[in-house]
Amino acid sequence: MVAVSPAMAEYFRLLESNLNEALKVAEAARAKGQDPTTVIEIPRANDIGDRVEALLGINGVAARIRALEAQMSREEVSLKIGDDFAAKMFGETTREEIVDHAIRTSMGLLTEGVVAAPTEGIAKVGFGTNDDGTEYLKIYYAGPIRSAGGTAQALSVLVGDYVRRAIGIDRYKPRPEEVERYIEELKQYNGIQSMQYMPNEAEIRLIINNCPVCIDGEPTEREEVSGYRNLERVETNTVRGGMCLVVAEGLALKAPKVMKNVKKMKMEGWDWIQQIIDGAASQSGDDEEEESGIHPKDKYIRDLIGGRPVFSYPMRKGGFRLRFGRSRNTGFAAAGFNPATLHILGDYLAVGTQMKTERPGKAAGVVPVDTVEGPTVLLDTGEVRRVDDAEEARRIVPRIERILDVGEILISYGEFLENNHPLIPPSYCEEWWLQEGGPRHPESEMEAIEFALAGAPLHPDYIWFWDDLEPEQIRDLAAYVGGNGRIADDGLRIRFDPDIKAVLEEVLVPHTIDGDEVVIGTYLVFLACLGLTLDLQRRPAWEDAPDGPSLALVSHLSGWTVRSKAGTRIGGRMGRPGKSKQREMKPAPHVLFPVGENGGSRRSVQEAGAYKQRSNTDGGSIRAEVGERRCPSCGAVTYKNCCPSCGAHTEPVNRCPRCNREVKGAVCPSCEGPAVCMQEISLPIKEEYATACAALTMRENSVALVKGVKGLISRERTMEPLEKGLLRALHNVYVFKDGTVRYDMIDLPVTHFRPREVGATVEQLQAIGYTHDYDGVPLTSREQVLELRCQDIMVSRKCGDWLLRVSHFLDDLLEKFYGLPRFYNAQRPEDLIGQMLIGLAPHTSAGVLCRLIGYTEANVGYAHPFYHAAKRRNCFQGDTLIRVLEEGGGWREVPIRQFVIENFDISTPGLDAAGTHWSEPRRYAAVQAVDCQGATHLRRVTAVSVHRAPEHLIRFETSRGRYLEVTPDHTMLVWDTCYLRRVRAMEVREGDHLPLAEGGQVVSDTVTMVRYIRCPDTEVYCLTVADDHTLAANGIYCGQCDGDEDCVMFLLDGLINFSRTFLPETRGGSMDAPLVLTARLDPKEVDKESHNVDIVDRYPLEFYEAAMRYAPPKELEKVIDHVELRLGTPGQYEGFRFTHDTADISAGPLDSTYTTLGSMIDKMEAELDLGDKIRAVDVDDVAERVLNTHFIRDLMGNLRAFASQTVRCTKCSTKYRRMPLAGRCPRCGGKVIQTVHEASVKKYLEMSRKMCEKYAISEYTRQRVEMIDMAILSTFGEEKETQLGLADFM
Amino acid sequence: MLCEEEIVSRFLATRLNVSPEVVAYIREQDDPSLIDRIIAAAPEGTVVVSADAIPAVKKVRDGTRFLPDPAYEVLKGKENSAESIRDFEEYVSYFRHRYTKLSSFMRGRVQPVPIEALARTGRYREEEASFVGMISEVRSTAKGNKIVMMEDTTGTIRVLFNKSRDGFAEAEKILPDEVIGVKGKLSSDGNIFFADTLIRPDIPLTNAPFMSESPGKAVLISDVHVGSDTFLEEEWHRFADWIAGREDVSYLLVAGDLVDGIGIYPGQDKELVIKNIYGQYARLGEMLSAIPSRIRIILAPGNHDVVRGAEPQPAIPPKFREDYPENCEFVENPALVSLQGVRILMYHGRSFDDMIGMIPGASYRHPEEIMEEMLKRRHLAPTYGMRTPIAPAKEDVLIIDPVPEVLFTGHVHICGIKRYRGVLMINAGTWQSQTAFQKQMNVEPTPARAVVLDLATLEYEMVDFLKNQA
Structure with a gap:
């Protein structure tokens, strides 16, 4: 039994009772017999290990x-x-x-x-x-x-x-x-x-x-x-x-x-x-030469992709300054930034955008935290100003001349612990100062000086960036200020000098320009640190001033302890942008109801209903293959789930197509062929439509368009009642292939929230169990901070609107179709707070039960770290062999573990919401992928990933001696007559045919054994392959995992509308389906990374001191409380704290500029413009890196691909390794065309040339572009089309 | 059909050993009486019956020689003969040309039936037949047999090579896109063809190499890799001094990778001492200027050179060779040059990478064995779509025709020399010591060697300039 406090026990009881309530409604609805089965098809999860244990056994011994x-x-x-x-x-x-x-x-x-x-x-x-x-x-x-x-x-x-x-x-x-x-x-x-x-x-x-x-x-x-x-x-x-x-x-x-x-x-x-x-x-x-201290790491910018800007070079002045701490919404691979920073950096970083960072070694999800410092900018007036306010930041963006400092980045101790990265000196901050004798936040500069005189170090707000200067520069500055400054009412006025101005911009003391004078408003500490008196005379401390280093010098001159404000700078660049949208198939149907070709390209039910086979006939019916079902009470044969004559629930009828007789089960007992459940009938679609409208008391023209599907693809060819489609169309929601409706979005971690942030009222939250805030004070205000329960989630506003529509659909469905009372009765999205949802990561089978507690403005879903960690992904066992083609190398067969480790960019890995570590591969690599026709293609590997291994794997063996071990929910490919179907590994049976890679060809092989085995490692590995998402592992073609965002659906929707029988074939295509439901999270069983989330409200002085000496994070494992220390106790669920608050977890830009810009040319231009402004960025180097790692690679790769390309038949889409001798498709006689075109080879050529002209690109790279230009010219000859103008590219 | 064992034992019965070539020839001819005739014709004291003993085989040389003056001529691959790709459709004519040309080499040994006729009509079912086709797919069955897809311009058919049949070793070496002839039997349903014999275009047994009537010597080297930090400068100087003193040498041939190039592999800039591509060529120009002007220098490009990667590769463009001495001549890759009538086919050898991966037992250590496979297929880069990019043109210039006296390659950095049916195959090695990549791949190069070819005798001599050996 999991250890819980009474309060948490109550929470879980509440969830349980909500679940039971939904189950009751769903059971009642299902019992009406309108659905394929009369029982709910999502069982509560039982451990896969239960089933597996029985399969293991050691003989005799x-x-x-x-x-x-x-x-x-x-x-x-x-x-x-x-x-x-x-x-x-x-x-x-x-x-x-x-x-x-x-x-x-x-x-x-x-x-x-x-x-x-x-x-x-x-x-x-x-x-x-x-x-x-x-x-x-x-x-x-x-x-x-x-x-x-x-x-x-x-x-x-x-x-x-x-x-x-x-x-x-x-x-x-x-x-x-x-x-x-x-x-x-x-x-x-x-x-x-x-x-x-x-x-x-x-x-x-x-x-x-x-x-x-x-x-x-x-x-x-x-x-x-x-x-x-x-x-x-x-x-x-x-x-x-x-x-x-x-x-x-x-x-x-x-x-x-x-x-x-x-x-x-x-x-x-x-x-x-x-x-x-x-x-x-x-x-x-x-x-290991790194004894203490750290060195700049440029791995995160080694592979720059055009259009994703760099914000800060490794440990470069002006880069992100490290602040230690965890805000409510950081930790678990999310890092906090002042919202002003996000705006000033061109709105590239929206909430939920991935950023690749230099250290502690992970990519970070971007979240706003307004209690950390914002950027310091130089305006067109010459003014230098620090911006901490998002509003102000937005206003001044057009006036920014240069971004001198991009502000702080908030990273928690847990991140260092997770990555085992030595602690590093942070930027000096108030929470540290308070523990070093600082009494309270100083009201003014004078007070700060008083505190300093009383013995505390200087307060961080008044520390300038002395350590960015050389001691010599400080001396020169003091001399210049002494000679050319005067004290006026508004501050210290210094005669303008470009060199001195540059030094002031480096030391980042805020100043303005007035005429030919530089005005520094807060000058007392500034003067003191320069060793000047208020009448700008040298103080006696100058006499025995040390030569350096800079901080020691200013400490000596001022007589106070002056710590480093610069701390450690951390590099960062943009990673992947976030996403949030309704799940739609292509084309998107409202209902799983066949319309055949007669529905037109829109698959319109109405249009199909208007179809006439011959003119002057009544029409209104189409030919369709539907399932054969029989009523057990009256014996009528129908295709409906509910008997039209007596209203009883019907059952599918299996027939052997060869012996033409009815059989029980899926296999014919006499010929052993597979039985089918199918009849070809004339489907009276017009009549159906009219009946459905009547049943729902809707007028026939109340919805303009109901979209069906072309044909039914499941084994039993079960169809949904048309009524469901009418209601979905009415509420503008689309159905997914399993009968549910879903919404996809990026997930971010959060441990505490304010009612205001999630748009919930105090009463609503009290009603669902949030009675006290995180300090134990009864909840009365929307500004109080509440501790998030682990299965509660907040979704985006956009998702909220969608949820409301779905709730209307479900209510109408219950009322009008099932004849049950309405369930949600929501008028506004807020009314849905407290309702139960199912969260599902793509390509997993287990959904996680969760509860909606509100809406955020940002286009992300916020949920507890445990919730994210509960959703796992599927992958390969580490020893699985894959064949990869590497840049400059050749084909190589390697264990996937080795490939992933070699190509895993340790410095820039991403962490997606499911606790999967991924990164783009370090080098270009490609694998042979197979499409659903069984043709192979060379496809690029776009990501490598490491996943926490589940308890068990499935092992397949084939008759030709191949074997493969994958996680039970891994995607496998199985031959289905002539095409390859995707199925989950747990659905593959002995006797199925798998595609094998042999000698470059795809051949078929039979599975001889399927066995559950215990997973030998703690990690499993996977690749992401472009386009086909398949690869050969141990010579067996199979799917890969898809690092994508998660989705949510209504619990009730899943319980009522989901049916396995909709899924393509009984065992096929059940990817993404909620086959089981995890009702309660056990922190011990979720991804281990969530155990490294620290949950204290401040880091002790000991910690900062450890950071100054680059101590390993393990040293403080027992000092700083984190989840791992609490496992197995009730404290594992609650009593979490955070060190930094933030006013709003949805502050800052809501959509990344990256997604709003259109072409690569626009993106590249915007990226380089931004780079020009940021002091911490070397824009010439950015241009060079993009050329080297993106454009030149693309050009070379495509040029090579052109001269070894495959061809494709326009008619039957068969692909050939080379042009057939016949010159036409040998299969169908169609025209055969090329797959790599001249235009796609040249795509980035012109832009690369222009970049070479505009930026200081090294001669080497410049010549590479020139070489490629020549090679392209010699391959394709002189340019045929007209040259595009310069303006078209830059 | 005669089986190998039978033929061999017939010879052994008369206390004669027999060379595999002769066995293959007899099998191909399928004429048992031939054995007796050969045995009868064997001169007294013969231990091994070699191809010379085949009565019908009279050595003939391929093509007549018109000797120009001076006695040097680029027969194929002259500068500016490689064209840009006009049209994608060229691939049709490219492969058709390959098919037509290579099948013509097998004329007389195979009486081909169009594949369509085999597959569509019933009359060949379970009948002996033969045909010629280009391989479109190769795979092994679970039992270890080989199934290949063969096509001609009329259709495609599956062909099975049974592993228990004679000559299966050759079938194991079948490469995609080579053109072969097969003899065998069509299955009863016409779906599959059971092959007995595999016939390759090959060098005729009768091939007699031409030898120059006047004395003359050529020096063959390749893969100089100027600019790389592993380029063996000292050894090169030693070589330059040596060649200056060799009065008998009139030609120097370089088979590609003249310089190390830029951007050929990731991170190459860290292994370059000359990072400027113009600088690399200029340096080579200086190096060649030290060689006496009486020696004609013929330079072909390789995959490290500045030209496009797709074969045929054009010659090094003029802007890179401004200061080169007059005696330098730039040709394409591949190129066929005639030195006093001796034809040397120069090919850099990108296709080694593909062939080594696909031919069982092949390794980088023995490039000469791969070259033999090229000759048997009469093609320099049989397989399309792998690491050797091919630019399509009306004609396939990678076909080995006419049969040269010497096939000269580089690329693998390992020296290898062998003769096959009168053709001397030379891979000259390199002037670069072991690179980091080669070390990782466990490739031991044989650097700093030059092969001296005597044009009058087609004998060769290898000179090693490596530091501690010279």
């Missing part, structure tokens, strides 16, 4: 293992069990059998009995003869040993050694040429496959010379070694992949793990392992 496991660790058992085999406890007869069984059993144990390793990873064992006549043991590893993972691979050798001793066989004594063979072979294998770790020659020698067991292998590659061939004791000249893996990724890479077990088991003869560990350790020690 299970009892023994259990007995041993009670006494020792898993690893120890895996060795000890060898004794039993040696004692022939399980009926072994030969030595081979003993060793074979022992190794396999322990491998099974080590891999949790789930991967292929024990059965297929070890081909066989055998015995060889040493040169001294003794015998030694050989283990033949095969390719699938890969799936075992390095540790298990290494331990299997250990097990072999253990058993070998038990049965009295000597160690392996290698010959010198055999050792060399290992070295050659490993090198060669690494060339083919690129291993995770390639040991050096000395390490290999050490391993082979000392390993007591001979690590042998089956040939796995096509290549043969060229050097050490035809050795007497090595049976093959071909490269043995399994052997290489065990040596390199097993023994060498996992040496520490092996050592641990060796020690534990007190095994002899393995001391040499320590040498590998020592060797490896000293190597890695060299890499």
Whole structure:
């Protein structure tokens, strides 16, 4: 039972009772028999593990293992069990059998009995003869040993050694040429496959010379070694992949793990392992030169995409200044910015936009926090001003000459903890100052000085950016001010000088220009820090002033402690913009009702109803394939869910199309062919429409257009009652393929909210259980801050309008169609507060129950971090092999884990709402994707991602020996006669046909085994592939995950309208469907990242001091309270605090400029204009990077693609690898056309040329553009069309 | 159909060994009496019966020679002969030309039936037949047999190569888009063709290479990679000094990758000592100026050079070669040059990358074996759509025709020399030491070697300029 406080228990009871209420309504509606089934089709979730556990089992030895496991660790058992085999406890007869069984059993144990390793990873064992006549043991590893993972691979050798001793066989004594063979072979294998770790020659020698067991292998590659061939004791000249893996990724890479077990088991003869560990350790020690301090990291701007501007270069003056803290809406990969910052940065950063940051190492979701400092700008009047107010920021945007400082970025300790990034010195701030002896916020500059004189450090509001200046500049400035300044009523007036002005702009002291004088309003501290008296004389402190550094100098001159206001600057650039919109299929139907071709391109039900087969006939009916259903009470055959004659609920009738007889179940018992539920009838659509209108007491012309679908694609060809479509059309909502209506949006985390922000009244919130604010004060005002319950969400206003329409639809549906009372009775979106919704991440099957508590202005959904973390994504097991084409490289087959890790841009990863870490790949990479016709295409990899692994994976094996392990909700492709259908992995059955990649072709293969296995790693991996969203993994084509936004739907909508029978085929296309519902969140079971959300109201002084010395975040793990510390206690759900408040979680721009600008040219121009203004940005470098990482890549890639392109038939869309000799489509005779066009090759050419002219681009890049220009010219010849003018591009 | 074993044992019965070429020839001819005739004609004391012993085979050389004066001529791939792509439809004529030309090389060995006739009419069902087609798909079956899709201008058909048949090793090497002939039997439903014999255009057994009547020597090198930080400057100077002293050498041929180029692979700028592309060519110009002007230098481009990547690649444009000495001649890739009547086909070798990946047992270590596969297919880059971009034109200039005396390539940075049916195949290696990429790929280059070709004898000599060896 989950630990909860009484209050939370009450909350969950409330949710439960809301759920039950909805269930009751839905049950009543369903019971009317109008739907495909009379029961609700979304079950409450039960752990997938429940079902799986039964599938696991270890034969015969299970009892023994259990007995041993009670006494020792898993690893120890895996060795000890060898004794039993040696004692022939399980009926072994030969030595081979003993060793074979022992190794396999322990491998099974080590891999949790789930991967292929024990059965297929070890081909066989055998015995060889040493040169001294003794015998030694050989283990033949095969390719699938890969799936075992390095540790298990290494331990299997250990097990072999253990058993070998038990049965009295000597160690392996290698010959010198055999050792060399290992070295050659490993090198060669690494060339083919690129291993995770390639040991050096000395390490290999050490391993082979000392390993007591001979690590042998089956040939796995096509290549043969060229050097050490035809050795007497090595049976093959071909490269043995399994052997290489065990040596390199097993023994060498996992040496520490092996050592641990060796020690534990007190095994002899393995001391040499320590040498590998020592060797490896000293190597890695060299890499870590960062003892303390940090260096600029430019990874986040390595791959600049045109149109997404850079706001701050790495650790550059004027960049984002780090402020430590967590606001209500930050943490969990969201970072806070002053809304003024967001406006001044060209409105590119809207609430919910992703920003890629330099550190702590994650991309950040952008949220407004107005308690942090805004930007400092230089206006066209020469005035320098800090802007903290969004209104003011908007007003002055046109007058901005230069953005001198982009303001603060609020990042929480939890982010550093999550990324294990050392803490770094932040910008000096009040919450720190208060703990260093600052008594209270100073009212004036005078008061601040008083506090400083009393011994506290100088208050941060009056600290200027002295450390951005060289000590020499401070001296010069003091001298100049002393000589050329005067004190007037309005402040310090200094005679204008361009150099001095530039220094003032650097030190960021606000000033204006009046005539030929610079006026500084708040000058007292400024003068004091320059060591000047009020009559601008040098103070005695100058006499013994230190040479530097700058901060020490000003501290000395003023006599106060002056801390760094600059702190650490953090670079950032724009990532992906957010989204928020109604889910619509294309074309978007109102109802799942067939209209055939007669509905026209709009699929209009009315138009289909007006169709006449021949002129002068009545018409009004169309031919359609519909499901065959029969009434159990009167026996009438119909296509409706409800018997038209007696009103009973009908049942689908299955027929075998071949034997033409009715069958029970989906398979014909006599011919074993699949049965269908189908009849072709004349569907009286006009009459149906009229009946539906009458039933709803609507006039026939009250809705102009009801859109249906072309045909029914589910197995039972179930259709929705037309009434539902009429009502949906009336309320302007569209149905998704599973019968529900949905809204997509980006999710952001939030832990506290104000009633005002969500548009809810105090009464409404009290009614749904928010009785006290987060300080325990009874709720009376809309300004009080409330702690958000973990399953409560706020959606955007736009979504609110949509929800209102849906509620009207549902109410009408209940009242007019089901004859039940209205449920929502909402007049305004606010009336829906407290209603239950289902949240669903794309391509997952489990919905999460949630409650609506209000609306935000921003186009995002705000919800508790736990809620986000509860929705998981689907992916591949890390050892899955994929074939990728890399830029400059070639085709390479790598485990997906390795590919993802290699290409994961550690410095700029994104984190989407489901807790998935993703990033764009570091380099261009492409994979072979397959479309639904089974044709392959080269598609770009657009993202790589790492996901938290679920408990279990599904393993498929095929008749041709392929296997694949994926998460249960992963998308698989299955042949359906002639096209590939997408299904969830859990729906794939034995006997299904999967597409395989073989020799560049797509062939079909049969699934021979489907098994649930325990997931061996804590992470699973995936790629995002452009366009087709498919790739070959372990040679099997299947889907990938789609990093997209989440969606919500009404709980009642899901319960009433959702039916599996609408989904394409009984098992197909159930992607995105709410197959189960998680009713209650358990923080322990959600994504671990949410455990690193810190929940304190201030960081202690100790923390800031730790940050100053670059301490690792782990050091403060116990000091700063975060979710992990509270797991398992009632505190895991509530009592969260935050360090920074914000007035409005929806402040700042609501739509990103990126989405409002049209063409790439506009975007590029806007990006470069903004870059020109920001002091922290080197715009020439931005132009160069965009050229290098986007435009030139695109140009080169397309040029290469042009001369190796595929062709396509215009008529049947078949694609061919090359032009057929016939010149026409061999299949249909249609015209064959190109797939890469001259225009798409040249797309960015002109713009690249112009950028080279306008910006200081390096000669190297400039020449690359020139080279490409020449290559394009030589490929296509002189330009045929007219040149576009310069103005068209810049 | 005769099987290999039978043929071999017939020879062995008379205590003769027989070369695989002869076996293949006898199988192709399908004439058992040929064996006796060959055995009868074998001279006394023969141990191995080689192709010379085949009675019908009389060495003929391909084409007549008209020797110009001076005795040097670019036969194909003269500067400015590569054209831009006028029309996408050119791909139709391009592949048709390839098909027509390559199938003409097999005339006499295959009596082709149009594929449409095979597939559409019933009369070939379960009958022996033969035809010629271009491969459009290759795949292996679960049992390890090979199924290929073959097409001609009339239609397509599936062809199965059974792994237990003789010559399956050759079938395993079938590449997409090569043109082959097959003999075999059509299935009873006409859906699939069971192949017995695979016939490639190949170099005729009768091929007799031409040898220059006057003495003369050519030096062959490739992949100079000027500008790279791994370019072997010292070794090059040693080479330049050496060639200046070789009075007998009149030609220097460079098969592409004259410079390291810019932007060829990501992060290349970090491995360049000359980052300016003009600077790279200027440096090469200086280097070549040190070579005596009596030596004619022929320079072809490669994938690192400044020209487009799609083959045929045009010659290096004039603006990059302003200060080059007079004795430099720029040709395209590929180019066929005649030196005193000896024809040398220069091809940089981008297609090695594709072929090595697809031919079982092929490796970068032995480029000469891949070159042999090119000759057998009579095509320099058989497979379209992979790493070798191809610019379509009316004619396929990548076809190996006429048969040259020497096939000369580079690209893989590993030296390899071999003879196949009279054609001398030379891959000259490189002037760049092991790069970071090669190290990662475990490629050991054989840098700083020059091959001296004697035009009068077609014998060669390899000179190594590597530091500690010269």
